[in-house]
Amino acid sequence: MPAPTTTYTRKTPGGRRITEPALVRWGLTAIALAFLALFLALPLAAVFSQAFEKGFAVYLAAIREPDTLSSVKLTLITAAVAVPLNLVFGVMASWAIAKFSFPGKNLLITLIDLPFSVSPVISGLIYVLIFGRQGWLGPFLEAHDIRIVFAVPGIILATIFVTFPFIARELIPLMESQGKDEEEAALVLGASGLQTFFRVTFPNIKWGIIYGVILCNARAMGEFGAVSVVSGHIRGSTNTVPLHVEILYNEYNYTAAFAVASLLAFLALVTLMIKTIAEWKVREQLE
Amino acid sequence: MKFIKHNNVLPGFGPTMGYTLLYLSLIVLIPLSALVFKTAGLSWHDFISTVTEPRVLASYRITFGAALAAAGINAVFGVLVAWVLVRYPFPGRRLVDALVDLPFALPTAVAGITLATVYSANGWIGKHLEPHGIKVAFTPLGIIIAMTFIGLPFVVRTVQPVIEELDAEIEEAAACLGANRWQTFRRVLFPLLTPSVLTGFALAFARGVGEYGSIIFIAGNMPMVSEITPLIIITKLEQYDYQGATAVATVMLVASFLMLLVINLLQRWSRRYAG
Numbered sequence A: 001m002p003a004p005t006t007t008y009t010r011k012t013p014g015g016r017r018i019t020e021p022a023l024v025r026w027g028l029t030a031i032a033l034a035f036l037a038l039f040l041a042l043p044l045a046a047v048f049s050q051a052f053e054k055g056f057a058v059y060l061a062a063i064r065e066p067d068t069l070s071s072v073k074l075t076l077i078t079a080a081v082a083v084p085l086n087l088v089f090g091v092m093a094s095w096a097i098a099k100f101s102f103p104g105k106n107l108l109i110t111l112i113d114l115p116f117s118v119s120p121v122i123s124g125l126i127y128v129l130i131f132g133r134q135g136w137l138g139p140f141l142e143a144h145d146i147r148i149v150f151a152v153p154g155i156i157l158a159t160i161f162v163t164f165p166f167i168a169r170e171l172i173p174l175m176e177s178q179g180k181d182e183e184e185a186a187l188v189l190g191a192s193g194l195q196t197f198f199r200v201t202f203p204n205i206k207w208g209i210i211y212g213v214i215l216c217n218a219r220a221m222g223e224f225g226a227v228s229v230v231s232g233h234i235r236g237s238t239n240t241v242p243l244h245v246e247i248l249y250n251e252y253n254y255t256a257a258f259a260v261a262s263l264l265a266f267l268a269l270v271t272l273m274i275k276t277i278a279e280w281k282v283r284e285q286l287e
Numbered sequence B: 001m002k003f004i005k006h007n008n009v010l011p012g013f014g015p016t017m018g019y020t021l022l023y024l025s026l027i028v029l030i031p032l033s034a035l036v037f038k039t040a041g042l043s044w045h046d047f048i049s050t051v052t053e054p055r056v057l058a059s060y061r062i063t064f065g066a067a068l069a070a071a072g073i074n075a076v077f078g079v080l081v082a083w084v085l086v087r088y089p090f091p092g093r094r095l096v097d098a099l100v101d102l103p104f105a106l107p108t109a110v111a112g113i114t115l116a117t118v119y120s121a122n123g124w125i126g127k128h129l130e131p132h133g134i135k136v137a138f139t140p141l142g143i144i145i146a147m148t149f150i151g152l153p154f155v156v157r158t159v160q161p162v163i164e165e166l167d168a169e170i171e172e173a174a175a176c177l178g179a180n181r182w183q184t185f186r187r188v189l190f191p192l193l194t195p196s197v198l199t200g201f202a203l204a205f206a207r208g209v210g211e212y213g214s215i216i217f218i219a220g221n222m223p224m225v226s227e228i229t230p231l232i233i234i235t236k237l238e239q240y241d242y243q244g245a246t247a248v249a250t251v252m253l254v255a256s257f258l259m260l261l262v263i264n265l266l267q268r269w270s271r272r273y274a275g
Helices: A022-051 A056-064 A066-099 A105-117 A120-131 A138-143 A152-163 A166-178 A181-188 A193-222 A225-230 A241-250 A254-286 B013-040 B044-051 B054-087 B093-099 B108-118 B126-132 B140-165 B168-176 B181-210 B213-219 B229-238 B242-274
Strands: none
Touching: A022 A254, A022 B054, A022 B093, A022 B108, A022 B140, A056 A066, A056 A254, A066 A105, A066 A152, A066 A166, A066 A193, A066 A241, A066 A254, A066 B013, A105 A152, A105 A166, A105 B013, A105 B242, A120 A152, A120 A225, A120 B013, A120 B181, A120 B229, A120 B242, A152 A193, A152 A225, A152 B013, A166 A193, A181 A193, A193 A254, A193 B108, A225 A241, A225 B229, A241 A254, A241 B108, A241 B213, A254 B093, A254 B108, B013 B242, B044 B242, B054 B093, B054 B140, B054 B181, B054 B229, B108 B140, B108 B213, B140 B181, B140 B213, B168 B181, B181 B242, B213 B229, B229 B242
């Protein structure tokens, strides 16, 4: 499913508008806030409440546990590979798509968005079909003793797939809205192509890149379905943080599960904060 | 590609386009085509009998039914939230606005175990529902709750910019012509919002159908009752039934492509309205 495109919200124009009677306004606001409190705020609070239920010492012990630490390490490695690769792709693709016109552009954008429409489970499955024992490359990989699925490379590949569109889809509309006048001016004044990109384009899309990277990173570190299919679920070796949360939870070790989950919830809050700031900056730039 | 270059002095089209196509093919197109080729290797009879097993059929009903219900809930409350966020200033509005994206940012496994805990018999919400005979955790109702959670931002973020863009003059004109607020909303504003509401509904629906992580913990996963289709794929994989997993996955992939098509058409429609 394609995520909704970023919206650079503007302040309501004018300020004085025809509006509803105060009672209706308060009533609707109360219903909306109650819905959000019940569906969003309460679960968020529950993560931290459960995590600290048995005190700070138990919390720390759960986080310091070696299997937890190794899952954190694997998650960091995965994001450290997947995010930069998708960043390079995102910048390249948005340059080609936003600054040039060519036939089939809409089809290309749709294809880039494709991973958002595919169920995470299928995103993992396709790599099993290629690299698994019965897959296309299975016999070759087995003969050369290379493991891709049920090992770290598979986890990284599946993560790259599910986070593939994030940065590109953020940069394409942003760069399209900025046109190419500034770049053309730089080139006419004698700048090289790369100089033009780094001195002219990059400052304009800086906050867009940050926005895309932070969302890409959140998904890379939090992906569960796709990674679950390609991981061998080997404790301390092929478990990412979300997979480790699942194992702890299924072992009825709820406090530890929520303690580790709270790390991911904290990451989500930081992500939302940076995302909000980046949105303001992009909006400022566009105005 | 000469016809592109003659009116464009910017460099780098060749290498960036080449890299884009290469990376897209390696990461997305070739792996996805593996699914199609594997399915093509099945006989038509095997394919049909696999994807129409009673347990698989029940999972379609559960998955698509719950996604429909969740998207419906989100269509109502998502529009309300978007309307309140745009039109009614209240203290802390920016904070609430940022919080709406929580389901995007919160890993699905975390959402899953949290919702399962909150709605279980002695959880924060579950303990108030259980005495009334309402069981959420480990029932199809739990699936709807999880899908509502993950789908909410899709409706809000699709409808919100359209409400922001609404021209104040339209409402003033309606008022001048003697319409009251409700008439204005029903006859003037609602038709303007419809395309974006439908788009948001379709996006939330599509997301719900494919969702896995946030559902499996709260669903109970009972065959025929609360087993979703993505879980069927995983179960078949774990039993080394690659053909079965591939067949069911193909059905889901076709369904999501159809939804993608519908969403694209809806977006084109709503853009024409917003134009």
